[in-house]
Amino acid sequence: MNHLSPSKSLPLSTIAIVSGTILAIFGGILMFTNPNQRQYEEFAEEKLSLYAKENLCQAGAPALDQVLKSQVCHMMVEAGKRQIPRVVRETTQRKNYMLLSIYETNLYLYQFRTIGVFNNFYVLNVDQLYDQN
Numbered sequence: 001m002n003h004l005s006p007s008k009s010l011p012l013s014t015i016a017i018v019s020g021t022i023l024a025i026f027g028g029i030l031m032f033t034n035p036n037q038r039q040y041e042e043f044a045e046e047k048l049s050l051y052a053k054e055n056l057c058q059a060g061a062p063a064l065d066q067v068l069k070s071q072v073c074h075m076m077v078e079a080g081k082r083q084i085p086r087v088v089r090e091t092t093q094r095k096n097y098m099l100l101s102i103y104e105t106n107l108y109l110y111q112f113r114t115i116g117v118f119n120n121f122y123v124l125n126v127d128q129l130y131d132q133n
Contacts, residue, residue, distance in 0.1 A: 029118075030098075030099035030100065030118070031098055031099055033118045034098065034099060034100055034116065035101065035119055035120070037089070039116070040088070040092070040094070040103050040121065041084075041085035041088050042085070043114075043121045044084060044105065044112075044114075045081060045084040045088070048084055048112075049078075049081050049084060053073075053074055053077055057074050057077065087107070088105055088107075091107055100115060100117040101115070101116040101117075102114070102115050102124075103115075103116060103121075109128060109129055109130055110126055110127065110128055110129060111126070111127045111129055113125050113126075113127075
């Protein structure tokens with residue numbers, strides 16, 4: 001017996017069946033792990049309050065009035081944290097593609113675009129809608 005002889009290739013129908021099965025399993029996993037609106041609201045509550053604290057509530061200068069404004073901003077974010085899911089629900093449009101979802105949230109000056117897939121969320125971009133000056 002010659003072990004170096006060319007191996008027989010699989011028939012095209014077998015390759016098609018195996019490939020189709022793998023794609024169906026992967027599609028099923030994507031559908032099963034497509035996060036819902038409530039999960040997005042919980043994610044947004046955490047991420048938006050963190051974003052506000054890190055980007056909107058930072059003191060522009062070490063002056064006392066800037067520091068006080070920053071502290072008040074932090075307190076307002078914490079106090080309003082429970083309202084974020086309601087605000088997100090009212091300002092978000094979900095595009096459900098069965099395998100994944102894309103969420104577009106318009107919050108006053110900012111638009112957040114987020115993808116939900118595999119029970120996780122990934123912020124695609126944050127756009128400033130209007131110039132604040």
